[in-house]
Amino acid sequence: MKIAVDAMGGDHAPKVVIDGLLRARDEYPDLEFIVYGDEAQVKPLISDDTRITLVHTNEQIDGNDEPVKAVRRKKQASMVLSAQAVKNGEADAVFSLGSTGALLAAGLFIVGRIKGIDRPGLMPTLPTVDGKGFIMLDVGANAEGKAQQLLNYAVMGDFYARDLRGLKNPRVALLNNGSEPHKGDTLHQETYQLLENLDSINFIGNIEADQLLKGVADVVVTDGFTGNAALKAIEGTAKTILKLVKGAIYDTGIKGKLGGLLLKDGIKGIASTFDVSSYGGAVLLGLKAPVVKAHGGADADAVYYTIKQIHEMVQNDTVGKVQSYFARQDDDLA
Missing domain, CATH: 3.40.718.10 (Isopropylmalate Dehydrogenase)
Structure with a gap:
């Protein structure tokens, strides 16, 4: 090839x-x-x-x-x-x-x-606390979306998760501002109904942003505006937390440095969890x-x-x- x-x-x-x-x-x-x-x-x-x-x-x-x-x-x-x-x-x-x-x-x-x-989606792989990660699309290829487009993202994400993540029955979720089926604006309510009626995927319902890194879904579907905002929030938060941890170790004198030495492996583990370079790039599906x-x-x-x-x-x-x-x-x- x-x-x-x-x-x-x-x-x-x-x-x-x-x-x-x-x-x-x-x-x-x-x-x-x-x-x-x-x-x-x-x-x-x-x-x-x-x-x-x-x-x-x-x-x-x-x-x-x-x-x-x-x-x-x-x-x-x-x-x-x-x-x-x-x-x-x-x-x-x-x-x-x-x-x-x-x-x-x-x-x-x-x-x-x-x-x-009609609208390809941009899909990166993002970290989860269990180290398995999840894919999310769209994260910025399109500022706006329609319900049918989000349905298409779910289908494409499902194929990708099966082929490259090795998942037999990927859990597909819709990013929304509540877990209940009636939550969200018209776009999200319409998308929910389409996904719920699609037999070819394992749709598990809505997911809120605070659940993204917990590993509760393998494929997360969203419009490009919301997806990009969520992506930047995840990236920014991860970098800030790691910076604060390093600061707490190196800026608190000898005790902090000794504590950091004892926690060295744990800190490396956290850094590894949020290092997404090993997941590859973002795909234009x-x-x-x-x-x-x-x-x-x-x-x-x-x-x-x-x-x-x-x-x-x-x-x-x-x-x-x-x-x-x-x-x-x-x-x-x-």
């Missing part, structure tokens, strides 16, 4: 991209890469180009570019060329650390949507091929785990299963 890689996206590109890529290449003999980026910067980082094709371009999309305009105008940008490789059948998936908005635009306009999906984004500040380990995630998606044909499902739904309506 081939993965098209935007080597120029992210805060620490291209070094972390290539370092993580090389580790994945060495571990998976069936992986090949088409790497798009500035040859002068990228080539010196590749000590062994086995199963790596480097395509030179010095054009890239940065965070200041308006996403849709940039994708349409910067035809030779590394991200655009990566998406084009998938459209042309030269690669099976796209990987980038670049602008989320631009990657969504490239996915929509170049890779294309699955028939029956609803496109005709895997389009996956790692965080802009990702390190080489996060790149490696994201490529590993893409490998599993392609190997399991997760996108193909989603396409087949919605094709059957379309046939049933015809």
Whole structure:
């Protein structure tokens, strides 16, 4: 399988991209890469180009570019060329650390949507206290949503959880401001009814935000605005708590440092629980091929785990299963 890689996206590109890529290449003999980026910067980082094709371009999309305009105008940008490789059948998936908005635009306009999906959703894997994690979508691909779109997210999330999380019967929940079926606005009430009547998933009802990290659901469905707010709250809280713990140890003198030494393993465990780099990147579900984004500040380990995630998606044909499902739904309506 081939993965098209935007080597120029992210805060620490291209070094972390290539370092993580090389580790994945060495571990998976069936992986090949088409790497798009500035040859002068990228080539010196590749000590062994086995199963790596480097395509030179010095054009890239940065965070200041308006996403849709940039994708349409910067035809030779590394991200655009990566998406084009998938459209042309030269690669099976796209990987980038670049602008989320631009990657969504490239996915929509170049890779294309699955028939029956009008709004792809952005789906990361987030931590839980038991270390198993959960997936949530949408977390920002779309500011607004419709009940049918959230239903589609539930279906796609269910396929992903089965294929990549190894769950036989994933628990699917709807993020809402109360656990009762009648809670929420019209969107959430309509979505609840649709999910409750969908036999193909294990819908467990509404979930409130304070339950997210407790591991009570495997797939959490929400609109993009709410999902993004919840995501940022989780990320910000985790970073703040870890900072406060470190401060309590190092800023309270010798006693604090001695206590920290005794609690060292426990603190490492907490940090590990909230370190989501091993879960891989955020997937744009609803496109005709895997389009996956790692965080802009990702390190080489996060790149490696994201490529590993893409490998599993392609190997399991997760996108193909989603396409087949919605094709059957379309046939049933015809």
